Amino acid sequence: MIIKEGHGSFGMKVYLIETEEAFFTKVDELRGVDYVFQEFIETSRGRDIRVNIVGGEIVAAMHRSSETDFRANITNGGVASIIELTAEQKELAIRAAEAVGAEFAGVDLLYGDNEKPLVCEVNAAAHIRNIYNVTGINVADKMIEYILGKLS
Numbered sequence: 001m002i003i004k005e006g007h008g009s010f011g012m013k014v015y016l017i018e019t020e021e022a023f024f025t026k027v028d029e030l031r032g033v034d035y036v037f038q039e040f041i042e043t044s045r046g047r048d049i050r051v052n053i054v055g056g057e058i059v060a061a062m063h064r065s066s067e068t069d070f071r072a073n074i075t076n077g078g079v080a081s082i083i084e085l086t087a088e089q090k091e092l093a094i095r096a097a098e099a100v101g102a103e104f105a106g107v108d109l110l111y112g113d114n115e116k117p118l119v120c121e122v123n124a125a126a127h128i129r130n131i132y133n134v135t136g137i138n139v140a141d142k143m144i145e146y147i148l149g150k151l152s
């Protein structure tokens with residue numbers, strides 16, 4: 001299973017728990033800290049998808065994978081590439097951002113059974129530098145365009 005602290009980025013506060021003993025040790029360590037439990041999606045080990053959304057529309061996406069860690073974060077050793085999203089991946093990412101009321105969002109998707117997309121997390125203040133390096137898309141431009149559009 002996965003234990004994830006409520007506040008953390010770059011995969012640094014996400015723990016893969018493999019034994020009952022490790023579970024109790026981690027829960028003890030995290031006393032006083034907010035955290036969630038998630039099923040570990042083994043079919044997604046070391047790979048995920050980042051989707052950046054602005055105003056309910058997908059503006060950029062990348063696939064991330066790591067050879068060395070169950071976490072695919074680039075800042076944690078993952079390698080990223082451009083991905084063409086399936087209709088199902090697009091729909092789920094948009095719905096996930098909408099579900100938490102995020103006008104700007106970085107949605108992480110995992111690969112379930114038969115590559116079925118699952119929501120990993122939704123970031124309200126998503127990192128935008130790595131996606132720019134990979135896709136050449138500056139999400140900040142899209143955010144500013146969106147804000148100007150709302151103001152006019």
Ligand SMILES: Nc1ncnc2c1ncn2[C@@H]1O[C@H](COP(=O)(O)OP(=O)(O)O)[C@@H](O)[C@H]1O
Binds near residue numbers: 010011012014041046
């Ligand atoms: N439930 C899970 N099953 C499998 N892999 C996971 C799961 N949750 C997180 N991961 C992996 O760990 C990475 C970091 O987790 P995430 O929830 O995105 O936290 P962060 O906010 O630190 O990016 C994800 O990008 C994914 O590769």
Ligand SMILES: [Mg+2]
Binds near residue numbers: 108
């Ligand atoms: Mg993440």
